[in-house]
Amino acid sequence: MSARSFYLAFNFSSELKSVEPIESRAGLDAALKKGAALQKALRILCGLLFILIFCAAIWASIKVGFSRLFSYYGEGQTLDQPLLLAVQMTPGDPEAHYLRARVLEDAGNLSEAIKEFEQAVSLRPSDYVMWQELGLAHDRVNDEQGAVSALTESVRLAPFYSQPRWQLGNILFRAGRYEEAFAEMRRAVMNDSMLLPNFIDLTWGAYRGDTVAMEQVIRPERDEWRLALAKFYAAHGKFSEATGMVKSLHELSASDRQLLVSMLLKGKQFHAAYDVMSGGASAGSPVQMPTFLNGGFEDRVSLEEQSFGWQIARNSPAIAISQDGSQHHSGSYSLRVEWNGDSPADTPALSQIILTEPNKRYVIKFAVRTEKIVSGGLPIMAVSDITGNENRALVQSKPLPQNTEGWTEYSLEFTTGAATEAVLVTLRREACTTAPCPAFGKVWLDDFEIQKVN
Incomplete structure (x- = not known):
């Protein structure tokens, strides 16, 4: 082979080798362009999807907002139409059903109120207040079983709250189920002493003034309860029982002592009143009689004195x-x-x-x-x-x-x-x-x- 022929052959071979990389880069570039286009499409799709979700959330929020607006307006004005609209806008909102039920109940439409209460508790079954209101609505239509069932569930959900137990106890009391009723009431009073006067009054009526039976139910283990019973007994003419309850107290404030003495004096229970005033058996000092208190006026004479003394x-x-x-x-x-x-x-x-x-x-x-x-x-x-x-x-x-x-x-x-x-x-x-x-x-x-x- 001549030198020229060898040169031409080598040059042709080199050209062929140089063509192959050029074709590979073109394919890669095309692939990259295709991938970029796909990524762009995905980004657009994700953006559109986000916008749709965002708009849906805004719409849902608007619906809930308007629903609550109608609910609170309807409750405040005791109008059913706005509440009905709220329920229709957000049928899955327990608050809307609950507020409508309350307005219907106040309007005397108890059957529809009960339906709305039932819908509310089905949507929010852990809400003791809704179960309590459902029980009270059943009670208003004389549905004892429905009332007891709903209030029992309210008590289960909130065992340390006083109102569910107190309401359940009241329904059982009216049904003549005294033992169950007073058990629930006592546990309610343990959590809320403001209910104690009503509890005492109910036991007084149920047992016709039998103080022994009353105390077996009430079980006054706290000084606060004993004091309340002492005042109740004194106000209802049970003076010896009142004095006995006072003697069981560990402590008695000056104002409560004065009140009890005044109540006993009003009932003409002079010796019992003096016994309470002087501390009685709990103080270990027997009543000394007859005697003038501050007979020589060496101690101050007080305008606040309302019992013995000047x-x-x-x-x-x-x-x-x-x-x-x-x-x-x-x-x-x-x-x-x-x-x-x-x-x-x-x-x-x-x-x-x-x-x-x-x-x-x-x-x-x-x-x-x-x-x-x-x-x-x-x-x-x-x-x-x-x-x-x-x-x-x-x-x-x-x-x-x-x-x-x-x-x-x-x-x-x-x-x-x-x-x-x-x-x-x-x-x-x-x-x-x-x-x-x-x-x-x-x-x-x-x-x-x-x-x-x-």
Whole structure:
């Protein structure tokens, strides 16, 4: 082969080799272009799909928003038409069915209300409030079984909430199923003590005032419950039971003690009232009688005192009463009573309840000082039997002098009746023959004491 022929052959071979890479790159470029187009199409498709989902979500939100708007408007205005529209817009929304059921119930359309409540609980079966409302709606149509079933489910869902149990207990109570009813009510009261007065009242009616049966059901293990029972017993004339319940208390506030004492005094239970006031058996101190409390006025005389101890005139601007350290028969103080105008003559300016025994003779001693008393009804000290429905006068002093030279000691003797438990010692004025009947002047009192005469 000549040199020229070899050159041509080599050159042709090189051209053939150079053609093959060119064809491979063109195919790759085409593939890449096709893939890029496909990716672009997928991105567009995904974008469109996102837009569709986004629009669907917006539409759903708009529907829910308008549904809630119609629901709340319908509930607020008690109109069924907006609520019906809300239910139609969002049939799967339990809130829409629930609100419509409440409006229908208030309107007296109980059958439709029950259907809506049932639809609501089917969509939200874990909502104890919806089950409770369904139970109450069944109760309003006298469907005891339906009411008990729905409220039992409400209790199961919210075992520590008071209202489901209380409502279930009420339905069982009206059905005469007292044992079941009171068991549910007691557990409700354990979680909400505000229900305790109603619970006590229901047991009182169910057991016709049988306090033993009541306490077996109520089981008052807390001081709060015992105190509530004591007040209830006192208000309903069960005074010995009230006193017994007070004695079982671990603690008793001053205000509650005062309230119970006042209730017992109103019921003429003087010894029981004194027992509660002094702490009774729980304090370990027996009642000492008869005696004056603060008879020498060494302790402050309080306007707030409403039981034993000195009671002073209220709402009487013409009478001023205060401790006086400048005048005293003994000790450091006396009590000064000053009249300065018109006041009811028969209203005591000062009084105290004294416990006594029946058919006993007593003497009361005290010291008096007066200054410039002017009135058509002069002051007197009086003792009356307050055990019965009407006070019975036992003894009264002569009118106190208009002026005394220093202190004068007095004594009053009286005999109690066969049923006398307490007497009332009072400072008041004699009856006036004219009206108005003002009084002016001062009286000082000190050293009251009472003794039994053998």
